[in-house]
Amino acid sequence: MNIRKWIGGALAAATMVAGATAARAEGGTLVMLVQPEPPSLASYLSTSGPIGLMAPKIYEGLLDYDSDLQAVPSLAKSYDVSDDGKTVTFNLQKGVKWHDGEPFTSEDVKFTVLELLSKIHPRGPNSFREVESIDIPDAHTAIFNLKNPAPYMLRALSGYESPIVPKHLLEGEDYRSADLVNNPVGTGPFKFVEWKKGQYIRLDKNEDYWKEGLPKLDRIVGRFIPDASTRTAAMENGEVHYGAYGAIPNIDAVRLREMDSIGVTTDGYGMINPMSLIEFDTTEPPFDDARVRKAVSLAIDRQFLIDNIWFGYGKPATSALSSNFGATGLHDAKAANYPADQNVEAAKKLLKEAGAEDISITLDLIPYGEDWRRAGEYMKQALGDIGIKVDLRYEDVPTWLKRIYADYDFDMNVNYFYQLPDPVLGVHRHYGTDQIRQGTHFVNSSRYSNPKLDALLVKGAQEPDAKKRAAIYSDVQKILGADKPVANLFEMNFLTVFDSSLKDHDTSALGAYGSFDQAYFDK
Amino acid sequence: MSFWRLFKRNRSAVLGLVILLLIVFMAATAHLFFPEDPFRLVGKSMSPPGENGFLLGSDSLGRDVASGIAHGAKTSLLIGLMATFVAVGFGTIMGGLAGYYGGRIDDLLMRVTEMFQTIPSFIFAILLVAIMKPSIESIVIAIAVVSWPAVARLVRGEFLSLKTREFVQACHTLGMSDIRIIMGEILPNCLSPIIVIGSLMVATAILIESGLAFLGLGDPNIMSWGFQIGAGRTLLRSAWWVCTFPGIAILITVLAINLVGEGLNDALNPRLRERT
Amino acid sequence: MSRTARRLRYVFKRLLQALPIVLAIVIVNFFLLHMAEGDAVDVLAGEAGSATPEYMAELRAKFGLDQPLPVQLLVYLKNVFSFDLGYSFRHEMPVLDLVLDRFWPTLLLMVSTILLAVGFGIVLGLLAATGLNTWRDTLISIFALVTYATPLFWVGLMFIVIFALNLGWFPTSGMKNVAAFNDTWSWANIKDVAHHLVLPTITLSLFYLALYTRLMRASMLEQAGMDYVTTARAKGLTENRIMFVHVLRNALLPVVTMAGVQVGALIGGSVIVESVFAWPGLGMLAFEALFSRDLNLLLGIFLLSALLVVAVNLVVDIIYSSLDPRIEVG
């Protein structure tokens, strides 16, 4: 049977909304917090958070995803997966123009996917690893030929994850230093206007955007404010309207959400699935012994972290996978083996067995903000309770990256990873033997290697059938629960704090990484 | 002793000294009053001052702010003193040599000094700490490195004027060796300004440390006022006490040290004696 | 030789003298930065999310980071001498553009701060000295000490809470109202920037204010004891005339010198203020550059700020020499 997915309906819906809102108050400038200042706007080169905030307003992907993670049309009007799952055909929108007036064609798609995404994009090579070739019979059709089925690929086609960029501006250029890097030209609802370094990035409404009557905002400005307290103040003062990905510290969000003028939500991170965790150096004592790793996991009161450092936002991890994968049935609640609260006795007992009593180790902290230092300080105390003497180490980003991923010179490292919409995209990289890649960041730095697991992961990646896939991942979670190459701490809830007169900024599953084409002020 | 008499004349200086002694006392006896490790989570988090048995409240993890201040005093004073000690020591040597020998040595050393004064000092301090990894030692060194030029210039000036004084020349005519002249004759006579600048430098060092900590460059394993402020600054709006009290601690200390410094200045600096 | 000609020659001479210093600064920092762990590529890859070792090697080659240190240094110096500060690894832009972008805000903040600090410092010092040992003197001295002793960022955050949030007099942060987009030289824009400048300037100047106040006071007192003051009295001048015409000008000299020395500290010291008020200055840029190991950028900043310091010192010297006829520039 030929699984054919029509999503024209959704498109109609989108335009309908547009029509309906046309009457409502439109225009206005949205000022959003972008923190830190992005290095560039080349989202095809980097998945860096701040880029993710601005670029998707300019570049679009083949698909977008609605708030319950279902695919909706974007540059692709619809797509079509063959029975064997090895051919995916995208029917592209007609009459779409780049911001410089050039028409958008299947050429661009082919170029982007083959030249950029599957080569130099940080995650693309993984998402598109099965793509063998792309046929473009005409300007509005792109046929992806795959080596093996890659169901997860269809979840990685958003404007944030896989932006489609103009071939005519990149071909033959050095992709890293092309003009496009700092002057993006896309098909999206907003056009890049200027970037005042240290101050703001300004995007203006794309007047001839292909979606009827969209976007509604006249302008989006991304402002850079280094200090968290000042960001909060600016938000309170109405100088900025939108801050996501912890731009506003939770502690302040808790305070601000009491104000009528400000709203706080945890929606819009469904495609991200951030998970905080501890990486162990499993190759050397004491953490080459699973019991010691378990003991550490037992010693930590996850709820305490959530309550006192993230002020109630977050959910204790129950397994290697985020509970958000429950939607796709991949998350196995029964595989749960992460206690919510600490159990000192059990931990001590394990250490005794392992003969690892009163050991002293160094705990490295991810240098992405104060919260992690607090977490480290807490863990130092918590592990102290079970007789592990901890020395905290807080270094700057480059030093830390080098230590953890190039030199492997660590005992224990607090970190967090995006599990992304599919385990293949966000989870495999921790555990696969093929993911022990010295010098590559955010992969299997624990250097955990288990052939049994590797096999399961491969199967899991290719299995098109949801049920079978769930079974596979259930085993995966059991194994990881037992071995604990990393100790997951909790599923993070990032916060979006916004001016409550701002509406429809969260229509996309990507939330802050969405295109904001429908966002408007209801004044 | 006449110095003490002169010092006593300046009431605020005496006040400063008293405060300073109290702070030192606090630092010395911290472990008696607060036997627990100041990092220990000892109670309900974010309790306002006076509640749940927290004199000055507790921070987001339920650590005792008061305990932190008591223990932090040790670190902050230590950093202040060590940094000053290193800076003054090095600055005196550089300035002394430059001033005493003059000529090319002077030229050279002064160029070096100028170089350090031309580098934006705080950024340079940050750079040094970042490179050496945040730790007490690196912070001390960084502060010293950015503070010594002032001393060098001062000492150089003193040496320049003192070396032409007749009592120094007399020593030359006695055939005294340079080292003895420098150590025995000149240095003792420029101690007072050095002491004064040193005392003020301690204060500045403590401020710099808090600044570094604010930017997240503190030693994560050692309790200091800077650490507390850095840790508490995001709570400023919801739990003001967490970084306010350490801030006040710094303010009082720096204030006290300055008062003492000015007192020393009045007492040791004959020029201003009768007028201030 | 005419006065102006001598001045010019002096300026030229001073710049020549500054050259080795600036170079030394660049070289020292070059090696310091290479002592740091990790490099720009690590950061880029880290930020990007992930990158293959091959790709990273490719980048290193592109940035010339694979060359031996001396070679890198020589290349850099060679470029510097042809007024090319190179490319920023992280921003993919010429360093010069980046730095110049931040240069004017820095200068603006610096100059306004110096003016405010020196100006008020002089006034307060004067008031303190003229009312020696009165409540006024005590009050001013205490004020000076307190402002000096209060951590900068603390003052900054408090100002934001009070003047931006509670009173709503000033914006919390930034350099201009981003929603407005006035064109640079429009009156509206100038007013807007000035409005944003107030809080950072006050915050930053408070610290230095204390220094100048105390210096001025001491200096006034010292001068007041000089013989020429007696002469002036003997001429029958009023105390005011004596204070404001005779003593003041002499007392200013050490203050001016101090101001010169402070500049270096000022650029650095502004990091905190810049970060609190999101002021787009060099300090913050340097901070980011350091933590992203953006070597060229950081060196560029050090180079320019060093030149800036040299320039300001020069100006100060010339002011000084015009205040004090005994000092002859050249």
Next chain:
Amino acid sequence: MSAPLLEIRDLHVALPAGSERPYAVQGVDLDLAPNEILCIVGESGSGKSLMSRSIMGLLPKPHVRVSQGSIRFGDEDLVTVSDARLRQIRGSDIAMIFQEPMTALNPVMTIGDQIDEVFRFHAKMRRKERQERALSLLDDVHIPDPKATMSAYPHELSGGQRQRAMIAMALALDPKIIIADEPTTALDVTAQAQILKLIKEMQEAHNTGVLFITHDFGVVADIADRVAVMQGGIMVEAGTAAEVLNNPQHPYTQNLIESVPSLTPRPPRVQAAEPVLQIENLTKTFRSGGGLLGFGAKERIVHAAKDVTLELRKGETLGIVGESGSGKSTVARCIVRLVDAEEGKILLNGTDLRPLGRAEMRPYRARIQMVFQDPFASLNPRTKVGKIIAQGPMIQGVPKAEAQERTRELLSIVGLDERAYDRYPHEFSGGQRQRIGIARALALNPDVLVADEPVSALDVSIQAQILELLDEIRERMTLSMIFITHDLRVAAQVCDRLAVMRSGVVVETGPTAEIFRDPQHEYTRALLGAVPGKEWRAG
């Protein structure tokens, strides 16, 4: 004699509590008539200065104040008049000239402006008019180029010219009274002579009453109509110049006048012919500016000594006289190797010291010692007297005990008692300190003693004692001495032979007596001519 301009009655100036004495000035009565010069003479600490300042209300308030008595000026009492009125009087009716014109003038203000101020505050005149007046004033006081001086800053003038400018300022509104506080002390003799002449001339021209404060009887003899002598705040004697100078009544006055060295050279003593020290073609030039990275900043060159040739015979005292900047001190410093001369020989008993390095020099150090000018600057304030003296021998390898023994001995030789050994310099008076300085020099029993203005910082009475001491020890230890001085009276008393220096060149040498009798070089003549009070006590 007409009614006095100024009547001082029972003036008391109180010092702050805790000072060594309650009153700086105690019960002074004094009249100043128009058209007369009244000299107030006294040694340091006699209260003469404060007395003069109390007249204009320039006492350092609040510590020091007039506690009793009156100062009548016309029909007003200056002690009680309002500040406002006092300001009017200052500068217009009573003007003042100070000792050190360099510091007494505002360094950052042009001479013109500083004179101009006087007019602006006391007289209604238009700018132009004021300008002209100022110019003519400068012309009156014989300043070479008045126009240029108007726009000149104090540091650009010579000492003498500065003082002239001061005088011009004082005369601006030709005041009834001028108070001159040691106006010539800081000047060289020749300049001094001219200034004295000027003051007299001006005083006669405007028939002003001048209150002239000085410590120098020579000066008194030159210009005083009347003299008042002060000691410890009390006026011990007053009268016409003739009376006081030639027939002093009060023992203190007598003693003072006694101690003024006479201008008649001492009888030449028989002396061995062989030289101890020969200086041959000694040359020293000072360079300033330039240096590393100086980039050819114009470098100033001063020839402090241009091939100076001198000979010091055994047991004699060779005087080097000259005015400031004549290079006499430089020569002295070259001899003791504080300064390295570029050229020439310094032969001590035949060995040339000039080329010796520090190490080789050390043994010779003991042979040539120096006594310095300023007894306050020449002793380390933080070292005990005993150590200061014993240091020398110990450096030269004398055992500690012996050195200390010697030190105690020396203390008694220079007339200080044993207890001085453990005290600090600041506990001693100027004269005593100079004795310590001498003891330090003697500690190494040198062959040659170089004394650089050893008495110029001392009061006359002390001066006499120190000179005696030097003479005595020279006899006793058969020293040969090089004696640097600017004061020809002193020179006449101590020196067997003289060398007269001017801008680095020795212009004349010879036995003191001969040089005084008929000086060959016109500069020598000028010097001798300028000696204050030479008619008085010429013999």
